[in-house]
Amino acid sequence: MAHELDAARMGGKPHWGPEDILGGMTLRDLLFSNDYRHIAIKGMLTSVMMLGLGGLLAMLFRTELAVPDIQFFDARPYMSLMTLHGMFMVFGFAIPLVISIMYYMMPKVLGTGRLLWAGGAQWSYWLLIVAAVLLIIARPDFTWTFYPPMALRVGGDLVWMGYVAIALVALSEFIAGAVLFRNGWGAKGRWKTLPLMGWAALAEGLLLMGSTPLLGLTGIYMLTDWLQLSAVFDPARGGDTMTFMYMFWFYGHPAVYLPLVPAIAILYTLLPRFLGRPMWSYMSGVIAFALLAVLSFVVFPHHFQPAHNATGLVQHIAQTMSLLIFIPSTMHVFNWIATLWSDPIPASAKRAIPFKFMIAAILFLILGGVTGYVNAQVAVDSDFIHNTYWVPAHFHAMFVGFIANMAMAGVYYLYPYMSGRMYSQAMGNQHFWLWQIGIFTKVTMMYVLGYAYFPRWVVDYLPLPQWTTPQLLLTGGAYLIGLGFILFVVNIMWSATHGRIVRGDPFPLEDEKTHPAASAAPAE
Amino acid sequence: MENALGLSGYQALMMTIVFALGILGIAGLFLALFWPKRWRLKYRIEIGFIVMLLALAWYAEDSSSRIFTEYQDAIRASGVLTAEATEPGGTFDRELRVVAFQWGFAFLSDDNKISRNAVVVKPGERVLFRIFSNDVIHGFNIPAVGITTEFDPGRERDIWIRTPEKPGKYLIQCLNYCGVGHAQMKAWLVVRA
Numbered sequence: 001m002a003h004e005l006d007a008a009r010m011g012g013k014p015h016w017g018p019e020d021i022l023g024g025m026t027l028r029d030l031l032f033s034n035d036y037r038h039i040a041i042k043g044m045l046t047s048v049m050m051l052g053l054g055g056l057l058a059m060l061f062r063t064e065l066a067v068p069d070i071q072f073f074d075a076r077p078y079m080s081l082m083t084l085h086g087m088f089m090v091f092g093f094a095i096p097l098v099i100s101i102m103y104y105m106m107p108k109v110l111g112t113g114r115l116l117w118a119g120g121a122q123w124s125y126w127l128l129i130v131a132a133v134l135l136i137i138a139r140p141d142f143t144w145t146f147y148p149p150m151a152l153r154v155g156g157d158l159v160w161m162g163y164v165a166i167a168l169v170a171l172s173e174f175i176a177g178a179v180l181f182r183n184g185w186g187a188k189g190r191w192k193t194l195p196l197m198g199w200a201a202l203a204e205g206l207l208l209m210g211s212t213p214l215l216g217l218t219g220i221y222m223l224t225d226w227l228q229l230s231a232v233f234d235p236a237r238g239g240d241t242m243t244f245m246y247m248f249w250f251y252g253h254p255a256v257y258l259p260l261v262p263a264i265a266i267l268y269t270l271l272p273r274f275l276g277r278p279m280w281s282y283m284s285g286v287i288a289f290a291l292l293a294v295l296s297f298v299v300f301p302h303h304f305q306p307a308h309n310a311t312g313l314v315q316h317i318a319q320t321m322s323l324l325i326f327i328p329s330t331m332h333v334f335n336w337i338a339t340l341w342s343d344p345i346p347a348s349a350k351r352a353i354p355f356k357f358m359i360a361a362i363l364f365l366i367l368g369g370v371t372g373y374v375n376a377q378v379a380v381d382s383d384f385i386h387n388t389y390w391v392p393a394h395f396h397a398m399f400v401g402f403i404a405n406m407a408m409a410g411v412y413y414l415y416p417y418m419s420g421r422m423y424s425q426a427m428g429n430q431h432f433w434l435w436q437i438g439i440f441t442k443v444t445m446m447y448v449l450g451y452a453y454f455p456r457w458v459v460d461y462l463p464l465p466q467w468t469t470p471q472l473l474l475t476g477g478a479y480l481i482g483l484g485f486i487l488f489v490v491n492i493m494w495s496a497t498h499g500r501i502v503r504g505d506p507f508p509l510e511d512e513k514t515h516p517a518a519s520a521a522p523a524e
Numbered sequence: 525m526e527n528a529l530g531l532s533g534y535q536a537l538m539m540t541i542v543f544a545l546g547i548l549g550i551a552g553l554f555l556a557l558f559w560p561k562r563w564r565l566k567y568r569i570e571i572g573f574i575v576m577l578l579a580l581a582w583y584a585e586d587s588s589s590r591i592f593t594e595y596q597d598a599i600r601a602s603g604v605l606t607a608e609a610t611e612p613g614g615t616f617d618r619e620l621r622v623v624a625f626q627w628g629f630a631f632l633s634d635d636n637k638i639s640r641n642a643v644v645v646k647p648g649e650r651v652l653f654r655i656f657s658n659d660v661i662h663g664f665n666i667p668a669v670g671i672t673t674e675f676d677p678g679r680e681r682d683i684w685i686r687t688p689e690k691p692g693k694y695l696i697q698c699l700n701y702c703g704v705g706h707a708q709m710k711a712w713l714v715v716r717a
Contacts, residue, residue, distance in 0.1 A: 330573070330574070456701070
């Protein structure tokens with residue numbers, strides 16, 4: 001019995017046969033088809049393009065920041081690059097890419113056979129496209145957190161488009177949350193055998209639907225404030241910036257878990273698949289998802305801790321919860337390490353590019369996660385953490401190190417199923433190493449700069465020795481990531497026509513000692 | 525040089541714990557990957573690990589709150605939060621009003637002298653900064669003494685420091701994006717004997 005439950009829960013089977021969906025798809029299919037694979041492929045392609053765009057912007061401002069003084073950009077264009085980098089990476093790349101991968105995986109992993117309420121996913125996609133276009137036209141320079149009243153007083157005549165875009169992003173994410181929740185809920189009646197991706201879909205759906213209404217409202221109030229119709233956030237006209245802080249960060253903290261939860265779900269699906277055995281603990285994963293979903297709604301005041309507005313009991317609760325939130329993440333990491341450790345790792349897994357990206361992702365989740373222990377503490381936060389490079393170091397370790405690596409693992413894994421051809425192993429390896437060296441350099445240098453009180457959001461800085469060397473290395477790391485991304489794009493484009501044609505299971509389980517090609521037969 | 529929050533010792537301990545946890549996690553991952561010996565972990569190891577984390581969380585919550593409360597009590601004890609006094613508050617050697625604006629800091633001393641983007645203090649003094657912003661949300665950070673605050677317009681924020689013993693020029697910077705001049709929003713704490 002236990003064994004059957006494990007088999008159902010682990011989600012470890014190859015779920016599809018390789019098929020040339022990319023080649024057999026018309027433009028009309030790609031744009032408007034409600035087939036889950038078409039929606040997911042469209043989402044993935046768009047998100048990878050957004051990653052390219054956001055990354056290009058990062059390359060531009062990293063070049064500017066490599067050495068002190070202003071070389072290429074003035075403060076305003078620099079801040080536009082920075083703002084669009086943040087918005088495209090968070091709203092356009094991180095969240096939609098992992099959700100698209102979930103759209104692709106859920107129907108087979110959860111056994112529903114199709115994406116329930118695929119029309120919602122379609123709407124969610126197109127709303128996000130409209131938002132992205134509005135942002136590109138408006139080119140706001142108020143950072144992705146758009147604190148009023150600063151954000152109400154910068155930018156040109158078109159800045160209102162930025163606020164409309166924010167409200168549209170909220171609507172798009174809300175609908176995506178409803179789709180995910182609907183698909184998780186679709187498994188009701190068989191909770192005991194629901195794969196962890198199903199629990200992730202439920203948790204993610206609740207996070208999205210619970211948090212995005214306040215983002216939408218914040219966007220709308222920013223718009224009406226800017227139009228002088230209201231004064232919710234503008235203290236000069238009787239509003240209060242603290243209202244903004246509470247409203248925005250009520251979205252803003254769950255928001256950072258929005259790409260995290262699907263990325264974890266992808267890991268829970270791919271790890272048993274490559275190892276050929278179930279996760280170490282199923283319940284541990286379920287409990288961790290539930291804890292993460294609940295705790296993430298009460299930790300947000302740590303984003304403005306040094307503003308000292310949350311005092312007394314509220315301060316204590318926020319700090320305690322912010323400290324406790326590392327427990328669900330630790331449970332996930334513990335589960336993964338225990339799964340890896342329990343039995344020999346098949347040689348086929350060690351070779352597979354998605355598996356490599358997955359391991360790197362776990363490493364960066366640890367690197368980024370441990371600092372949460374100091375970030376949560378108001379006393380240490382009021383020293384070197386708040387708004388120095390320490391914070392970008394923490395969230396770049398999470399967003400690039402964990403989420404982008406996991407997204408790449410998902411894309412490489414799905415690639416043979418979508419195109420019927422294998423990616424180039426050599427280019428995949430080069431991409432892997434360029435990324436890991438680049439991301440490690442970048443994250444470490446950001447931590448070093450943060451510890452040396454380097455302020456966020458500056459175009460120019462003093463030539464202090466503790467600042468200049470890390471900045472130069474940081475730019476070098478960013479270039480390596482950019483180079484790796486170019487290799488990735490070349491790889492998927494080249495392999496779509498020249499890659500080895502896959503028949504049967506593209507990732508057969510093999511071990512050099514025991515049974516070579518034990519499960520080479522396709523599942524379907 | 526003493527840290528304003530008295531954090532030097534505590535902070536070193538916290539950073540050590542963070543390093544230790546990171547090394548523990550990465551070592552576990554690498555052993556699980558490369559060590560030939562396989563190990564089926566027991567549930568009680570996970571439970572034990574979580575109990576250890578809970579203990580760490582409790583310790584951090586308790587210490588951090590205590591340090592922060594003691595820091596704020598020093599301001600409260602001087603009585604300046606309730607009085608509109610412009611004289612130096614009880615326990616502080618010097619009281620400065622700071623107006624943060626787009627983009628710079630102005631310092632108003634006890635005798636209503638204004639200095640922009642630089643303020644002269646004596647070594648080892650206890651200085652109280654009463655900070656205001658008239659326009660947008662700004663930050664106020666002095667790296668040399670390790671203190672950061674963030675303040676929204678219309679509300680006063682008070683922080684205090686013990687100035688460095690060594691005479692010299694120390695950076696004061698805005699740590700919150702406040703418009704295109706943010707990178708230029710700096711001032712100097714000039715310590716002169």
